[in-house]
Amino acid sequence: MKIQVPRGTQDILPGDSEIWQYIEQSAHNICERYNYKEIRTPIFEHTELFERGVGDTTDIVQKEMYTFTDRGDRNLTLRPEGTASTVRAFVQHKLFGNAAQPTKLYYLGPMFRYERPQAGRFRQFVQFGIEAIGSNDPSVDAEVIALAMDLYRELGLKNIKLVINSLGDAESRNAHKEALIKHFQPRIDEFCSDCKQRLEKNPLRILDCKKDRNHELMSNAPSILNYLNEQSSAYFTEVKQHLTAMEIPYVVDETLVRGLDYYNHTAFEIMSDAEGFGAITTLSGGGRYNGLVEQLGGPETPGIGFALSIERLIAALEAEKVELPIKTELDCFIVAMGEEAKKVATKLLYQLRKAGLSADKDYLDRKAKAQFKAADRFQAKRVLIIGEDEIQKNVVLVKDMESGEQQELSLDSVINEIKEVEGE
Incomplete structure (x- = not known):
């Protein structure tokens, strides 16, 4: 089931x-x-x-x-x-x-x-x-x-x-209530069972009835404005x-x-x-x-x-086809290649998030090309690439996904430099 x-x-x-x-x-x-x-x-x-x-x-x-x-x-x-x-x-x-x-x-x-x-x-x-x-x-x-x-x-x-x-x-409503009772009572049998019950207790509710809203007595019912x-x-x-x-x-x-x-x-x-x-x-x-x-x-x-x-x-x-200005993009997506790079990526990802940036990485052990596709799906503004060469040089290769430009940044300073760009 x-x-x-x-x-x-x-x-x-x-x-x-x-x-x-x-x-x-x-x-x-x-x-x-x-x-x-x-x-x-x-x-x-x-x-x-x-x-x-x-x-x-x-x-x-x-x-x-x-x-x-x-x-x-x-x-x-x-x-x-x-x-x-x-x-x-x-x-x-x-x-x-x-x-x-x-x-x-x-x-x-x-x-x-x-x-x-x-x-x-x-x-x-x-x-x-x-x-x-x-x-x-x-x-x-x-x-x-x-x-x-x-x-x-x-x-x-x-x-x-x-x-x-x-x-x-209360005084105005009581006067209006009496006028409504006098208006509807002679023909109340033409209305639904709910309206019949409301006649004496709360005739104002009759005016709110969905079943009988087209009845001719509705259009010429006494107006509250005349009894204020x-x-x-x-x-x-x-x-x-x-x-x-x-x-x-x-x-x-x-x-x-x-x-x-x-x-x-x-x-x-x-x-x-x-x-x-x-x-x-x-x-x-x-x-x-x-x-x-x-x-x-x-x-x-x-x-x-x-x-x-x-x-x-x-x-x-x-x-009205209104599109709200909702942020859907990710600040950073980390592409890691190799076992050592994955460990570095885990630490860097945590630091990015602690710094207030939205970030994610691959969790399915995909190839680099598939990881880049995942970054596209998340609408990542930039991809941080870590491989064996980057680890040896203690750097991160940062790619701007809109312009395609790439630059090497120190692993120790990459977060501050990204935050400076975000602040602009």
């Missing part, structure tokens, strides 16, 4: 893993510039965390979670997203008591959802996200959006679009002003609904407009979640964040 990876997962092999490393390092770098600190949470959590934090009316909780009972009869779930775990850690470790506020965190790691695999969407996927917890300032909302946009732009994406909306505060109270409207206006000040273009979409129950006020998505990217254009999304900290046992604390899938990001890069 041939064993393969489970459906909805993938192996990331050399040649592709360097792309992942480059993107992940870019995420680390931009968070450092924005003063966000990394947090690492467990891959599995108590199921109740996601039922309370994500919301039991969401597709994630109802249909997509990988949940199991361990030997201690505890109900656990592989994390489907990063915000609930981050906020749980914020509460558990009393980060709200730190002097430096707001608490600005980021995470990067695997998440798990049982959904239909398709292009750029997997059952195990890697998510990068940030959370700014502890401030009600609209400029924080704009900062979170700016970080996401900057990351996409710096990686080379050009065909992206920012879409924003306001979900309002004065405070919520002013907040949304400030967020837009900050985005304009940073020259970040945006489109207001009053139908935008985030798929998690904890969102309020600012909600946003970043989409790809690249030709051939696919029917699902969303690259990332996020929003404000005032109230989530209290739901998870903490003090009243506002928060906002976003998350993106690395897989979707890579798909967008491929659609």
Whole structure:
């Protein structure tokens, strides 16, 4: 029987893993510039965390979670997203008591959802996200959006679009909820079973339904923007002003609904407009979640964040044919001829690596010609040749693989001379 990876997962092999490393390092770098600190949470959590934090009316909780009972009869779930775990850690470790506020965190790691695999969407996927917890300032909302946009732009994406909306505060949402119930209730029998369940508990989720998105009642459903109270409207206006000040273009979409129950006020998505990217254009999304900290046992604390899938990001890069500046060449490859030369090569190879140079040598006892071919395969910038003559003279013959030029260098000084060239 041939064993393969489970459906909805993938192996990331050399040649592709360097792309992942480059993107992940870019995420680390931009968070450092924005003063966000990394947090690492467990891959599995108590199921109740996601039922309370994500919301039991969401597709994630109802249909997509990988949940199991361990030997201690505890109900656990592989994390489907990063915000609930981050906020749980914020509460558990009393980060709200730190002097430096707001608490600005980021995470990067695997998440798990049982959904239909398709292009750029997997059952195990890697998510990068940030959370700014502890401030009600609209400029924080704009900062979170700016970080996401900057990351996409710096990686080379050009065909992206920012879409924003306001979900309002509790008062605004309650007024909108009543209007939605009144709008959908007379014809709710025409909708799917999920929408029927959501009608009374969370009718906003109906607007996010994939099955009934073409129903005529969807297109003329009451807009949340018509139910924002004065405070919520002013907040949304400030967020837009900050985005304009940073020259970040945006489109207001009053139908935008985030798929998690904890969102309020600012909600946003970043989409790809690249030709051939696919029917699902969303690259990332996020929003404000005032109230989530209290739901998870903490003090009243506002928060906002976003998350993106690395897989979707890579798909967008491929659609725009962006080539990342990834180093693939080797600094040095040693060609050794003869038993004594092999011993010298082993020592020299170790010294090259200790000096910070990428280097390798032959391990299959191949002839010199085959060793040169191996150097080509590794895209070595230079080949260091050691034979009997070189050993007797205590030198190394260094060949530049691009120009073809060769020179003899002392075995004792070759590393420093190569490093000087690399430094140039």
